[in-house]
Amino acid sequence: MKNVLVVYYTQSGQLLDIAKNITNELASSEDVNLSFYEIKLKENFPFPWDKSTFYDAFPESFIQIPADLTDLNNPLLKQKYDLVVVAYQIWYLSPAVPINSFLKNKVAKQLLANTPVLTVIGCRNMWVMAQEKMKKLLVDNGANLVGHISLFDRHPNHISVITIFDWAFSGVKKRILGIFPKPGVSDKDIENSKRFSNDILQTVQSNKYTDLQDKLLNKGAVVIKPFLIVTDKRAQIIFDKWSSFVYKKGKAKDPKRQFRLQMFSYYLMFAIWIIAPLVFIVYLFTFPFTMAKRKKEKYYYSHTKLK
Numbered sequence: 151m152k153n154v155l156v157v158y159y160t161q162s163g164q165l166l167d168i169a170k171n172i173t174n175e176l177a178s179s180e181d182v183n184l185s186f187y188e189i190k191l192k193e194n195f196p197f198p199w200d201k202s203t204f205y206d207a208f209p210e211s212f213i214q215i216p217a218d219l220t221d222l223n224n225p226l227l228k229q230k231y232d233l234v235v236v237a238y239q240i241w242y243l244s245p246a247v248p249i250n251s252f253l254k255n256k257v258a259k260q261l262l263a264n265t266p267v268l269t270v271i272g273c274r275n276m277w278v279m280a281q282e283k284m285k286k287l288l289v290d291n292g293a294n295l296v297g298h299i300s301l302f303d304r305h306p307n308h309i310s311v312i313t314i315f316d317w318a319f320s321g322v323k324k325r326i327l328g329i330f331p332k333p334g335v336s337d338k339d340i341e342n343s344k345r346f347s348n349d350i351l352q353t354v355q356s357n358k359y360t361d362l363q364d365k366l367l368n369k370g371a372v373v374i375k376p377f378l379i380v381t382d383k384r385a386q387i388i389f390d391k392w393s394s395f396v397y398k399k400g401k402a403k404d405p406k407r408q409f410r411l412q413m414f415s416y417y418l419m420f421a422i423w424i425i426a427p428l429v430f431i432v433y434l435f436t437f438p439f440t441m442a443k444r445k446k447e448k449y450y451y452s453h454t455k456l457k
């Protein structure tokens with residue numbers, strides 16, 4: 151009998167739907183014992199979000215400061231597994247606070263040391279550098295990253311910004327005015343994520359993890375958008391400065407912190423609507439000269455090794 155655990159956190163339920171589909175054939179296999187563990191925070195984040203909590207989550211998300219968790223004595227965390235699926239979302243270009251908190255807790259080390267891990271992302275579209283941080287967290291836990299699947303909103307960047315804000319602040323995954331597409335990962339992509347489950351099942355059954363990522367890649371587990379890598383990398387540098395500028399001001403209620411967060415929220419809008427299109431124009435002009443670099447990056451970010 152093989153044991154597989156899915157560790158996840160989700161606000162809307164989107165990531166749980168994805169995780170269930172990806173493990174669909176494991177759930178119905180007689181050879182596999184499949185369990186789900188939901189990460190629980192002592193003080194959960196609200197959903198729908200309000201504007202101040204949404205921006206307030208920025209510094210701790212980006213600096214990767216862990217929050218307090220509960221349910222850490224759950225018996226599911228006391229066993230060893232043939233595979234652990236880590237299903238997470240991105241907050242501010244980093245692994246979201248709940249998964250970061252879990253992976254920085256000592257229970258994660260007991261659970262994940264010398265264990266094959268498959269990471270699964272459900273996000274808006276900017277995940278590449280967050281997955282680098284995830285690779286590092288897994289190395290710190292002695293885990294063995296064997297596969298990665300990334301699902302995201304395929305609509306143009308600015309459309310997905312509008313729709314995700316509406317989703318985050320209303321809590322409803324809807325088509326704004328009946329014109330915009332639905333936010334987040336499309337229903338079709340969520341449904342089609344079942345296609346990965348047979349490869350995962352066979353890998354677990356055969357205990358041969360070395361070619362899992364190539365099998366997943368053949369089924370389109372990762373789509374790399376080079377422009378988003380450029381944006382993600384630049385934004386990491388700027389977020390680094392903003393997050394320490396805000397974090398220096400301590401607790402959520404501190405008015406100085408609130409003031410700095412408000413400045414950050416204006417900056418974020420400026421960056422999305424003014425800077426990103428300018429970066430895109432520069433990117434287009436330099437496009438023919440960066441082919442070799444882009445090819446290398448595509449290969450690297452589609453795979454599981456950490457540089």
Ligand SMILES: Cc1cc2nc3c(=O)[nH]c(=O)nc-3n(C[C@H](O)[C@H](O)[C@H](O)COP(=O)(O)O)c2cc1C
Nearest residue numbers: 160161162165239240241242243272273274275276
């Ligand atoms: C505070 C916050 C920050 C986010 N930042 C990003 C981001 O930097 N990149 C991205 O692709 N998605 C981002 N998202 C979208 C999430 O990754 C995720 O897709 C969405 O919140 C739905 O997740 P759920 O499964 O918890 O409902 C963000 C969402 C929230 C709430």
